[in-house]
Amino acid sequence: MTAGIDVPDVRGRTGLDRAGRDLSGNPGVTVRDVELLAAAWHVLRRTTYDYRRRDGTWTTEQRETYDRGDGATVLLYDPSRRAVLLTRQFRYPVYVNGHPDGMLLETAAGLLDGDDPAAAIRREAAEELGVAVGELRPVFAAWTSPGSVTERLHCFAAEYGIASRTSEGGGLADDGEDIEAVELDFDEALRMIDTGEIADAKTIMLLQWAALKGVLDSDR
Structure with a gap:
């Protein structure tokens, strides 16, 4: 059981590893995995996704994103x-x-x-x-x-x-x-x-x- 995923974290949040998994606006991007790296006041994630380059080839990339809200x-x-x-x-x-x-x-x-x-x-x-x-x-x-x-x-x-x-x-x-x-x-x-x-x-x-x-x- 992981705080912020299966059980509430200090701010009462769960499912923090779901962000981005349902994105469909760009057919050249397919999200493969979202890892929760840290969930204190704000949230740090590492996302693995497939990306179609301008020449048509596909690559697999990872990005870390810091989510502090808007x-x-x-x-x-x-x-x-x-x-x-x-x-x-x-x-x-x-x-x-x-x-x-x-x-x-x-x-x-x-x-x-x-x-x-x-x-x-x-x-x-x-x-x-x-x-x-x-x-x-x-x-x-x-x-x-x-x-x-x-x-x-x-x-x-x-x-x-x-x-x-x-x-x-x-x-x-x-x-x-x-x-x-x-x-x-x-x-x-x-x-x-x-x-x-x-x-x-x-x-x-x-x-x-x-x-x-x-x-x-x-x-x-």
């Missing part, structure tokens, strides 16, 4: 003051991989955890930044690390102002979160992409989207 993020911007509101928090994975101190500037974000993307990002904006989000603008959804991570990130933008700041935010202390709200001039935020002070992919994408669309331009 997520959502939002760029909060104040057009009247040409400002954006970001989070700053410690991220151990970037710290261990070369970031000077692991303190990363990011758009508010989180996993869906069973909610639809809009509800999830409203929850995260309230928890992390203390903002009650009004109208949400869907921007795009993207796979941010498609070679190994299954997560699809739903990206939004929304206006905020003084009246929408309902608390100081900070995240959930019970979850170990210690999040600082950082308000930046939009042009300064764009400059910080060039200097590397903003190095988070989702944040860079949304800031550059805002620049391309001119959402903070005074003549809009």
Whole structure:
């Protein structure tokens, strides 16, 4: 008996080795086996599949996938003051991989955890930044690390102002979160992409989207 397969794991899940076995959208891919390598908070699998190459020949390949669920993020911007509101928090994975101190500037974000993307990002904006989000603008959804991570990130933008700041935010202390709200001039935020002070992919994408669309331009 294996936790996560035959009996519930710490999150009450079973059948974690079934993911992908019923895929049929690509006739050039046949899933042969799915192994559960780890099931802590998130899930690591190794999948063996047959793949038909462009020349018609078949090969057998293996890939490891890390399944942490899908997520959502939002760029909060104040057009009247040409400002954006970001989070700053410690991220151990970037710290261990070369970031000077692991303190990363990011758009508010989180996993869906069973909610639809809009509800999830409203929850995260309230928890992390203390903002009650009004109208949400869907921007795009993207796979941010498609070679190994299954997560699809739903990206939004929304206006905020003084009246929408309902608390100081900070995240959930019970979850170990210690999040600082950082308000930046939009042009300064764009400059910080060039200097590397903003190095988070989702944040860079949304800031550059805002620049391309001119959402903070005074003549809009």
